Amino acid sequence: MPIPEDVTGDEIDKDVRQELQSLPKTLAEDVAKNLVMVARLIDEDPEGAYGYSRVALRLASRVAAVREAAGFAAYANQKYSEALAEFRAARRMTGTVDLWPVMADCERGLSRPEKALDMAGAPEVHKLDKAGQVEMRLVAAGARRDMGQLDAAIVTLQSPELASNSVQPWTARLRYAYADALLAAGREGEAREWFAKAVEADRDGSTDASDRLAELDGVEFVDALDESDGDGDSAQGDRPADEGGEETRDEKPAEDED
Secondary structure (H helix, E strand, C coil): CCCCCCCCCCCCCCCHHHHEEEEEEEEHHHHHHHHHHHHHHHHCCCHHHHHHHHHHHCCCCCCCCHHHHHHHHHHHHHCCHHHHHHHHHHHHHHHHCHHHHHHHHHHHHHCCHHHHHHHHHCCCHHCCCCHHHHHHHHHHHHHHHHHCHHHHHHHHCHHHHHHHHCCCCCCCHHHHHHHHHHHHHHCCHHHHHHHHHHHHHCCCCCCHHHHHHHHHCCCCEEEEEEEEECCCCCCCCCCCCCCCCCCCCCCCCCCCCC
């Protein structure tokens, strides 16, 4: 696959660059450039990112960072079996538990929420940092919802992190997931309160909490650029129906066992 001229490979994280030092210099450079392309495209062009990840995997399948990148690219394309296999391979190579939550979410994607809940109660969770533990809580709540256990999902999300007034990288998504679960349970007043709190914490627009809040408040959006038959009246724009923010997805993951 073609690599743009502005991609040098030096853009990758220093830890990944260190991993690639085990490869011959030219090969390491080629792998690095493909990993840069995966990172560059994964949000806007998941299929393109997946293609570059397969090239990197073909060149250096014994490098943990490559297996991890391949896992995330597969995950972004809802290839959950493949993603889980790659995450497991990366975990075996590194011995770390950082990928545990996304591996559990892959189990959700494979319609195995019970397996995701088993992972949420495993000893590995205690080895995660705070962000990883919050992510695991989000995945567990999602698994509860997959099983139709709305009340249990709500309870799962109730935590010191949810109650805290300090804003952390995970705060908006945690509040959003809680609001969404409350709304699904018919607790609209509480849901509105928590969507508003999610908006307060969502400084980079990582969720669509503001849209969800507006919907609850009955706000209708008008597209001023869309004129009807030249009469000057603007038409109401359709609201996007994307979820924008609960845990990691509603996608589906991998087959092999740990």
